[in-house]
Amino acid sequence: MSSSKPLKVFVVEDDEWYCNFLEYNLKLNDENHVRKFQNAKDFLKALPENPDVVTLDYSLPDMDGDEVLKRIKEHSPDIFVLAISGQEDVSTAVDLLRLGAYDYIVKDDDTRDRLLNIVNRIRDNIELREEVVTLRQEVEKKYDFSNSIIGNSPVMTQTFKLVEKACKSKITVSITGETGTGKEVVAKSIHYNSDKKKKPFVPVNVSAIPKDLIESELFGHEKGAFTGAANRRIGKFEEASGGTLFLDEIGEMDVNLQAKLLRVLQERELTRVGGNSTVKIDVRVICATHRNLSEEVKNGNFREDLYYRLLGLPISLPALRERGKDVVLIASHFIKEYCKDHKIKLLTLSSEAKNKLMKYHWPGNVRELKAVIELACVMAEENHITEDNIIFNSSNSLQDILLKExxxxxxxxxxxxxxxxxxxxxxxxxxxxxxxxxxxxxxxxxxxxxxx
Amino acid sequence: MKPSDFYDLDRLKRATGGDEQFMKHMIRIFIDQAPIQLQEMLDASEQKDWKALGATSHKIKSSMRSMGIFSLEDEALALEQDGKYEKNLETIPDRLALFQAKLIQVIEFLSQEL
Structure with missing residues (x-):
């Protein structure tokens, strides 16, 4: 068990014997700070002190248990309430569960073990809840515009405007751009800056999943739907419920599956593979491709109807070579990130190194820039990145030579x-x-x- | 009459995880608490406040169960139910007198356990 944070437990019980019994057991763990109340009035007065857990005897002298529970939940839905009841009153305790109590304990021989188990479970639950909040804040911070998409070139300013519009609306977004331009970063930024940010962001790389599996991956399958389907499994659409589904490399999708995807997007419901019933879906779709989809439509590789359904708000990400001084700006950001991660003094970039970065054609775009900068940080000596530390490994050497002017x-x-x-x-x-x-x-x- | 005719402390032992100090602590609270609750029951009966009788019987029943006082727990439950639903009211004074006599005996025996 963690020794991180004490748990504030309020025992609300009018029977003094039982009140003491609960208190004694709870205090066996030093991390439980226990306070006792023998009536609802005193307890409600102390409720603003925000206990983590309340053990609530449903039959208090001055108020019904369900009314007390209602007041607790109105004050804070995060407080864990344990309903305590006599053996004849289990049905009442179960009613309290329906009203939002976390669990119930019957006054019998097992009370002690059950109480301690439940309180330990609550402690884990609270720790997990706090961890989730922290992680969510970190993710939100990471995908805040100022941290995730960097640049002030005219082309990027235009892109920012579109991304902001995408955040404020629920419209489907289609992102195009060369490999490494940051399509997934933009998709995540849209999600974490939209009102769906507390719901899941589920990315699917269509080209990375074998053709035979993609349907079940997206829509899920029922038990026995095919050989190896030992259990029912929900697909990415259901996993993203209420949130955002990011379909990367949508241009690689098989034509047959395109028809199924179109139906799901139109009907807002799906049928799992091997299933008969339909499942309603509430998902925002963002798709991305490095291909020119309208060309793919002309060539018959992509369905026209699906193309228009997915097009929504098109955001075209510029290649890094079109972004002028953004290269240096992004490079500085990666240097800062590297130094922070490795806990070293901030490295500086020489003007020759900057020029070298600016002249390069960046076939791998931001992804390549990140790799080049990380290598440069490793190679740098005396806190200074020189021209020689900038090493390109691009396969496009002809382009490199031509760029030497x-x-x-x-x-x-x-x-x-x-x-x-x-x-x-x-x-x-x-x-x-x-x-x-x-x-x-x-x-x-x-x-x-x-x-x- | 001997203690085992009235109660079985094994149940309390289980409920307290065999912690002797904790057992004694709970016995002491019962000895302090039970006479007060008994008086409340007697007063309620005299004033024909049956709901109050039911409520106090409910409380004393829980502690009797956890303490293993099998000789009184069924009657405590019966008094709780009769008080709550106002049934068998004419029998309550006699039953309460018997309840009182047994409880005094139980408290005496329990005092010797400390």
Whole structure:
């Protein structure tokens, strides 16, 4: 058991013998702070002190148990109420359960064990509840606009406006953008800044789930629906009930399943695989794709009706290379994050390093930038990130070379040098491969334009 | 007459988890409390306040059960029910007198357990 926080327990019981009995048992645990009340009036006066637990004898001299319970719940629905009753009055105690009591205890031989078990369970419950609140606050903070989406370039300002509109409405949102532009981050930001933030955010990567499983993954299945379906399982739509379902890579969805998804979105109800009954759903859908869906519609790979159903508010995320100085802004954010996580002094970014970041074409967008910055933080020495610490691992090397903005003469020299290295300085073969005269190459060697 | 004709403290032992100090504590509270509750029952009967009789019988019944005082718990329940529903009212004074006599005996025996 945790020794973190004492539990404030109020015992409301008019029988002094029983009052003492409960008090003694509860005090066996030092973490229980117990106060006794022999009538409802005194107890209600002390209710603003917010006990964690109330043991409530339903037959008090001055007020019925259900009335006291009602007052407790009006004051705070989070207080755990344990109804205590005699053996003949179990039905009354059960009625209190219906009115919101957490559990009930009958005055018999097992009272002590039951009381201690229930109070321990409540303690765990309170700790979990507090943990959930803390985690939720952390998540909300993480996906607060100022922390999650960074940038002040004109294209991003435009995007922010759309994201804000999405937060204020329940409309379906479709997010497009190259890989790594932050589609899921935007989807989460919309969820955690909308009135659905206390409900689940459920992401599904359509392309990552095998075709045969995706239907059951989304809509759930009944027991025995197919080989291996040993139990009933709810799908992602039901899991996201009241919240947001994020369908990533929607462009990869099989055409047959597209028809089923369309029906679910239109009817706002689904049938689990292998089931007959329908289940109502209340879910906001946000979808994302790196494909151009309207092109996919033209090519017959995506249903037109589903396309329009999902389009809702389209948000197109710009590629990082179109975001100008945002690159440096985001890089600084990642550096800050890295230093905080690793508990080190804040690293600085040299202006040469900044230039190098700005010139790069970022095929992997923000995701790639994050990886490059993390590597740079590791490589940095003396709290300073230099140009050399910025190492690109992009597979698009031609693009890299073109972005160096050299003269044509310099490019020629570089190409010929690379070929000579590849073909063991065989000038004749290189001349043939590049379709240039061998004398051109010899001349460059002679003029020391190319070192061999 | 001996204590085992009136009560079985094994039940209290179970309810207190065998904690002897706790058992004695609860016996002491019963010895202090029961005469007051008995007087309340007698007063209620004399004033024909049957609801009050039912309510006090209800309270004393719970502690008698937990203490294992089998010789009185059924009668406490009967007095509770009769008081609550105002039944068998003419028999109540005689039954209360018997209840009183037994309870005094029980308290005497219990005092020796301390």
């Amino acid at each position: 050299m003269t044509l003469k310099e490019y020629n020299r570089k190409i010929i040098k690379t070929y000579l290295e590849k073909y063991n300085n065989n000038v004749l073969e290189v001349a043939k491969k590049l379709d240039v005269g061998k004398s051109t190459i010899y001349r460059m060697i002679q003029n020391n334009e190319i070192e061999m």
